[in-house]
Amino acid sequence: MRRTFKAALGAEVAALALLTGLASAEAGSLKIESWRNDDADIWNSKIIPAFNKHYPDIKIEFAPSAPKEYNAALNARLDGGTAGDLITCRPFDASLALYQKHQLDSVDGIKGMDNFSDVAKAAWQTDDGKTTFCVPMASVIAGFIYNKEAFAKVGVTEPKTLDELHAVLEKFKKDGTYVPLVMGTADQWEAATMGFQNIGPDYWKGETGRANLIAGKEKLTDPQYVAAFKEIASWAPYLGSGFQAQTYADSQNLFSLGKGAIYAAGSWDISTFRGQAKFAMGAFPPPQPAGTTDCYISDHTDIAMGINAASKNKEDAKKFLEWLTTPEFATIYANALPGFFPLAKTPVKVEDDVAATMVGWRQTCKSTIRNSYQILSRGTPNLENELWNVSAQVVNGKLTPEAAGKQLQDGLDKWYKPAK
Amino acid sequence: MAEPISHVTAQMPRAKLAGLLLFFLGPAVVIYSLFSIYPLVATMALSTYTSDPSGARSFVGLANFATLLGDALWSKPFWNALGNNLIFFVVHMCVQNPVGIALAGLLSLPRVRLKGFYRTVMFLPTMLSVVIVGFSWNLILSPLWGVASGALKAVGLGSLFAPWLGLESSALVTLSLISVWQFVGIPMMLVYAALLNIPEELIDAARVDGLGQFRIFFHIKLPLVLPTISLVSVLTFVANFNAFDLIYSVKGALAGPNFATDILGTFFYRTFFGNQLQLGNPTMGAAVATVMFFIILLGLCLYLFLVQRRIRRYAF
Numbered sequence: 001m002r003r004t005f006k007a008a009l010g011a012e013v014a015a016l017a018l019l020t021g022l023a024s025a026e027a028g029s030l031k032i033e034s035w036r037n038d039d040a041d042i043w044n045s046k047i048i049p050a051f052n053k054h055y056p057d058i059k060i061e062f063a064p065s066a067p068k069e070y071n072a073a074l075n076a077r078l079d080g081g082t083a084g085d086l087i088t089c090r091p092f093d094a095s096l097a098l099y100q101k102h103q104l105d106s107v108d109g110i111k112g113m114d115n116f117s118d119v120a121k122a123a124w125q126t127d128d129g130k131t132t133f134c135v136p137m138a139s140v141i142a143g144f145i146y147n148k149e150a151f152a153k154v155g156v157t158e159p160k161t162l163d164e165l166h167a168v169l170e171k172f173k174k175d176g177t178y179v180p181l182v183m184g185t186a187d188q189w190e191a192a193t194m195g196f197q198n199i200g201p202d203y204w205k206g207e208t209g210r211a212n213l214i215a216g217k218e219k220l221t222d223p224q225y226v227a228a229f230k231e232i233a234s235w236a237p238y239l240g241s242g243f244q245a246q247t248y249a250d251s252q253n254l255f256s257l258g259k260g261a262i263y264a265a266g267s268w269d270i271s272t273f274r275g276q277a278k279f280a281m282g283a284f285p286p287p288q289p290a291g292t293t294d295c296y297i298s299d300h301t302d303i304a305m306g307i308n309a310a311s312k313n314k315e316d317a318k319k320f321l322e323w324l325t326t327p328e329f330a331t332i333y334a335n336a337l338p339g340f341f342p343l344a345k346t347p348v349k350v351e352d353d354v355a356a357t358m359v360g361w362r363q364t365c366k367s368t369i370r371n372s373y374q375i376l377s378r379g380t381p382n383l384e385n386e387l388w389n390v391s392a393q394v395v396n397g398k399l400t401p402e403a404a405g406k407q408l409q410d411g412l413d414k415w416y417k418p419a420k
Numbered sequence: 421m422a423e424p425i426s427h428v429t430a431q432m433p434r435a436k437l438a439g440l441l442l443f444f445l446g447p448a449v450v451i452y453s454l455f456s457i458y459p460l461v462a463t464m465a466l467s468t469y470t471s472d473p474s475g476a477r478s479f480v481g482l483a484n485f486a487t488l489l490g491d492a493l494w495s496k497p498f499w500n501a502l503g504n505n506l507i508f509f510v511v512h513m514c515v516q517n518p519v520g521i522a523l524a525g526l527l528s529l530p531r532v533r534l535k536g537f538y539r540t541v542m543f544l545p546t547m548l549s550v551v552i553v554g555f556s557w558n559l560i561l562s563p564l565w566g567v568a569s570g571a572l573k574a575v576g577l578g579s580l581f582a583p584w585l586g587l588e589s590s591a592l593v594t595l596s597l598i599s600v601w602q603f604v605g606i607p608m609m610l611v612y613a614a615l616l617n618i619p620e621e622l623i624d625a626a627r628v629d630g631l632g633q634f635r636i637f638f639h640i641k642l643p644l645v646l647p648t649i650s651l652v653s654v655l656t657f658v659a660n661f662n663a664f665d666l667i668y669s670v671k672g673a674l675a676g677p678n679f680a681t682d683i684l685g686t687f688f689y690r691t692f693f694g695n696q697l698q699l700g701n702p703t704m705g706a707a708v709a710t711v712m713f714f715i716i717l718l719g720l721c722l723y724l725f726l727v728q729r730r731i732r733r734y735a736f
Contacts, residue, residue: 068672072693075700090697097699101475186586188676189696242563244586244677250564373697380493382698385674393678398588414493 029059030316031084033077035070036303038271042336050332051323058316078103078308085311086320089134089304091123092373098306099126099133105307106131110318112325120343123301123369134304135321138333138340141358142198142298144287145265145273147258148280150178154261158284162199162231165287169238172261180238182260183395184246191232191391192384194264197370199286200228201296206368214375216418220408227289229401233394244396252276267358270339274352283357285365299367301343379415386411460713467706477703484707498708500679501687502715504592508683509660511596512603517652519600520607521645525637527608528615539612543605550602554669557598561585585670588680595681599666603659607652614648615641647731654723661716664689684712 032043043062051060063084065073071094077083078098087104089095098104107113108131113121116136124134151157154175159165172180185191203224204210212218219225240246240254255263256276263269265283273281285297305324307317323329330342331349338352341359350356372383386408393399399407429437467484469477488494523542527535545553561568561584569581584594618641626636664685667675673695675682690698692705 071696072700075693093697094699097473100473184586185677187672188674240564242583242586245561245563245583246586247558250562254564377697380698382695384697385695388674388696389676389678392676396586396677398678 028057028313028316029061030086030313030320031061031063032086032088032305033070033074033084033308034062034064034088035067035090036088037064037066039337040064046332046336047329050328051320054323055316055319058319060320078310081310083308083310085308085313085317087134087306087308088137089124089306091301091304091369093375093378095124095134095304095306096126099131103309104133105309105314106133107135107306107321108132110135110321110325112322115325115344115346117343117345119367120301123373124304124306127375134306135324136301136343137303137305137324138337139299139301139303139343140340141267141361142194142300143265143267143283143285143358143361144198144262145255145269145281145283145354146262147178147255147260148282149258150261150279151282153177158282159287160284162287162289166234169235169262173238178261179240179254179259181235181262181264182251182255183235183239183264184243184248184251185392185395186245186247186250188388188392190248190251190264191395192387193370194266195232195235195395196228196387196391197298197300197372198264199231200225200371201298201368202286202288202292203228203231204371205294206296206366210368210371210374213371214418219405220412221402221405225408226401226405229391229394229404231289232391233397233401236395236397239395267339267341267355270352270355270358271337273354274338281354283354285361295361295365296368297361297365298370299341299362300369300373303340376412376416381411381414383408383412463706463713464710466703467710469703471701471703484704485711488704488707488711494704497679497682497687498711501682501684504681505661505663505683507592508596508599508663509657511593512600512656512660513653515597516600516604517607517649517656520604520652521611521642521649523604523608524611524615525641527612528641529633539609542608545602546605548602550665551669553598553602554666557601558585558670561594586677588677591671591677592681595667595670598670599663602666606655607649610648610652611645614645618644650723650727650731654720657719657723658716661712661719684708684715688712 034043040062048060048062052058061084071090074083074087075098078087078101083103087098089098089104095104099106113132113135118129120136120139121132122129124136125132146158150172154171154177156168156171159168169180172178183190183194201209204213204218205224209218209224213220236243240260246254251263252269252272254260256273258277258279285295288295305321307314307321311317325344327344327346327348330344330346333340334342334348334355335351338350338355339358341350341355342348350359370384372387377384390399390404390407394401394404432440468479468481470480470484471477488498526532527539532538560566563569563581563583563586569578572578572581582590584590622640622644623636626640631639661684663683667681667683667686668689671681671686673686673690673693675686688705688708689695691708692700692702694700
């Protein structure tokens with residue numbers, strides 16, 4: 001309350017005025033911008049030393065911001081000319097906008113880019129797919145992580161269908177020892193990312209549905225989307241008490257303390273749980289709706305790295321990106337951060353068993369990315385933000401699945417006119 | 421008797437006077453202009469532009485304001501945020517300031533022991549970081565590990581507990597009360613200082629006339645500290661309409677559930693800096709900031725014309 005906006009804006013203008021022109025890069029040193037402040041240790045103790053074995057002269061500083069503030073801080077620094085040399089790229093439009101503003105260079109000339117499939121690169125390409133501007137690093141997979149001890153105690157096994165999932169949840173509810181399903185709606189994105197986007201691809205057939213949505217051939221009011229909302233709405237009785245005020249951190253704690261049975265998960269949670277949970281964990285892919293045979297998983301291309309167009313040390317930056325395309329980096333990254341899965345074509349052995357299970361789903365299920373990420377979150381209202389709000393409301397019982405689909409489609413219709 | 425200062429300056433040579441003014445006022449004017457006036461003017465200028473995907477800006481006049489107030493897509497969240505802001509302000513006016521005044525009144529009683537201790541304890545939360553306050557209250561009120569539900573159960577009111585921060589109906593008032601808890605020390609200290617300035621003779625006279633402490637407070641002290649109370653009110657108004665950090669740290673930029681806790685500050689932040697996949701829109705954000713500025717300005721003008729001019733200060 002005391003610190004006002006005017007003060008904050010004033011301070012920012014002052015900082016920019018002072019720093020503009022004092023660009024940081026000196027020859028032989030690189031600064032990495034990233035939102036993964038949780039990973040600073042791993043970058044400093046494993047990744048950067050491994051790179052320095054090949055290039056001892058290039059000094060690298062990993063300078064992350066908080067995830068929530070990353071986009072805002074990065075944009076301000078890029079506009080003010082004080083951003084680092086290497087920019088960790090969010091997928092799709094956030095990075096595309098940087099490329100269009102000539103703040104990111106094309107990486108097509110980097111050796112080793114042919115080690116990535118087109119799908120892996122899609123998140124960091126222009127809409128026509130001709131130019132790639134970031135080197136893909138990793139994707140994250142959504143699914144469910146469960147407490148093996150809890151499953152053994154109650155006597156249930158991994159559910160394969162949604163009916164089985166409901167039976168398992170019902171058993172846990174009757175037993176009463178564990179919170180059957182761990183997910184909160186206070187931060188809103190959990191309901192969208194670990195709820196809707198987790199079990200949804202089975203309903204809308206992964207990439208097929210996603211492409212149809214972009215092409216305007218499907219609408220979010222169609223039965224497959226409403227059904228996905230109906231499913232997450234049916235989870236409410238199995239969530240922890242007061243889940244409306246349960247934050248993401250609360251969910252993580254609840255599960256890692258062994259008080260929950262099933263956790264609606266992103267694979268990025270694995271490293272957190274490895275550090276805290278004292279029980280054996282397993283993972284199962286999103287259980288399938290009745291009557292479906294093919295399975296789909298949300299295998300979301302999430303993180304990449306590009307070069308700041310204003311960097312004074314592009315030669316060294318390119319050397320680093322080249323190294324990012326190697327199996328050596330992929331192996332270090334996949335194992336230092338279990339749950340972030342490399343996108344390179346060369347296979348990588350994942351040591352962590354839960355992470356290995358999750359990445360193993362790629363063999364049996366078809367991968368898709370979150371349907372709100374490409375193109376559909378370009379306008380106002382922003383589909384991703386809407387999806388957070390709407391999904392949380394559906395789980396809270398404040399919005400019917402039908403109304404949820406309608407609100408999303410109405411919002412999209414306001415600005416998105418697909419070529420038909 | 422010393423000469424009045426105006427005579428001194430009147431007799432001074434012009435150049436010397438200008439030099440003196442520059443010496444004493446110059447630095448303040450420069451710093452204030454650079455850090456307060458320039459950003460304000462720059463923000464207003466920015467709000468009349470729009471930018472395309474390549475980052476190029478073009479002048480659009482008042483079109484951003486027309487969009488903000490005329491297009492349902494923008495006006496709906498804007499009025500929602502303004503309404504929530506009013507509730508936020510009303511809670512502060514109805515709870516924070518009366519409680520602050522009451523605490524100051526109690527502290528200024530002649531026979532209270534450990535005054536310094538109470539004063540410090542009640543002022544302490546004001547000095548805490550908002551992030552810590554938000555985090556702590558999130559934990560206290562958490563339905564999973566919070567002490568709130570246990571405390572209510574202990575006094576037999578367990579059924580009253582709800583996940584207050586997560587419900588549309590209660591989230592905003594809960595956050596307002598957390599903010600009240602944090603900042604109640606400010607009206608308390610200001611009013612306390614004013615109460616200490618009241619001459620003892622007045623109080624003694626009232627006591628001789630047979631008034632008790634309660635009536636002394638209401639009939640003698642309170643009217644005398646009214647100017648301070650009105651100052652506190654206007655400070656509260658400005659701070660509340662600029663508020664942002666508590667909501668952001670507890671509920672994030674989407675101010676859930678369903679924008680129930682969205683206030684102008686979070687609305688501005690979302691617009692200006694963007695959120696997740698939504699890219700920031702600096703020109704539209706500047707328009708929101710400009711509207712916020714005018715709302716605060718309007719409030720201040722109303723206060724100055726309707727209240728400040730009527731306040732009479734008592735000189736002793």
